[in-house]
Amino acid sequence: MRRPMVAGNWKMHGSEAANTALLTELDLRLRVEWPIDVAVFPPFVYLADIARRLRDSTIEVGAQNVCAEAGGAFTGEVAAAMLKDVGCALVIVGHSERRRWYHEDDALVARKFAAALGAGLTPVLCIGETLEEREADKTEAVVARQLDAVLATNGTAPFAHAIVAYEPVWAIGTGRNASPAQAQAVHAFVRRRIAEQNANIAGQTRILYGGSVKAANAAELFAMPDIDGGLVGGASLGAEEFNEICAAAAVRH
Numbered sequence: 158m159r160r161p162m163v164a165g166n167w168k169m170h171g172s173e174a175a176n177t178a179l180l181t182e183l184d185l186r187l188r189v190e191w192p193i194d195v196a197v198f199p200p201f202v203y204l205a206d207i208a209r210r211l212r213d214s215t216i217e218v219g220a221q222n223v224c225a226e227a228g229g230a231f232t233g234e235v236a237a238a239m240l241k242d243v244g245c246a247l248v249i250v251g252h253s254e255r256r257r258w259y260h261e262d263d264a265l266v267a268r269k270f271a272a273a274l275g276a277g278l279t280p281v282l283c284i285g286e287t288l289e290e291r292e293a294d295k296t297e298a299v300v301a302r303q304l305d306a307v308l309a310t311n312g313t314a315p316f317a318h319a320i321v322a323y324e325p326v327w328a329i330g331t332g333r334n335a336s337p338a339q340a341q342a343v344h345a346f347v348r349r350r351i352a353e354q355n356a357n358i359a360g361q362t363r364i365l366y367g368g369s370v371k372a373a374n375a376a377e378l379f380a381m382p383d384i385d386g387g388l389v390g391g392a393s394l395g396a397e398e399f400n401e402i403c404a405a406a407a408v409r410h
């Protein structure tokens with residue numbers, strides 16, 4: 158059975174004071190016996206401190222991005238080994254905001270995925286279509302292209318532990334989530350795509366849904382057979398709401 162996961166992408170939000178308040182509150186609410194993995198993805202500058210603070214907690218820490226290069230003259234970038242060094246366990250690659258605003262293409266995302274693996278980090282590979290692409294009936298073609306780029310250069314084996322996050326772009330930060338049936342259809346497609354190469358590994362791949370997940374819709378989304386939890390943006394910034402989402406994932410187990 159795939160262990161459910163709830164991952165909180167804080168995006169470019171937070172401050173020393175706000176982070177402390179959020180994590181303290183979360184620590185009080187989250188139940189350690191819940192059979193789920195919980196991770197937070199704060200902005201780079203807070204990672205080392207938060208990873209240190211959460212060292213003995215059940216909450217894992219990840220970064221929102223990583224450089225594809227191992228190190229050297231790449232001003233402003235952060236290498237995967239550095240993330241590992243400060244206590245990160247995971248890293249998001251290919252978030253649609255990176256693809257859109259920073260022009261990251263499939264080839265670069267595949268290299269970032271490889272860099273994460275090389276440093277012993279678990280990559281969370283984000284894929285998903287825009288509204289235009291969905292309306293043009295291109296959803297499967299788009300997610301297949303995004304996934305295939307990573308499979309082609311990294312192989313199938315990493316997907317035994319690497320995580321895929323299906324995040325339809327039109328649902329991110331819009332308040333409009335994919336319906337459970339819409340999300341399930343794409344998750345099943347992604348799993349089939351991996352299964353074409355290795356059914357055993359496809360059965361182990363955790364596929365999270367992201368896009369306006371909140372306490373009010375988490376349970377129905379997580380009840381779908383191929384939705385193994387959520388990548389949560391806005392709703393991860395409030396401890397009460399995030400905790401309720403985690404509770405919904407624990408029920409899935």
Ligand code: PEP
Pocket residue numbers: 166168324328329330331332367368369370388389390391392
């Ligand atoms: C995200 O940032 O990956 C995300 C899914 O955001 P939101 O939950 O706010 O739609």
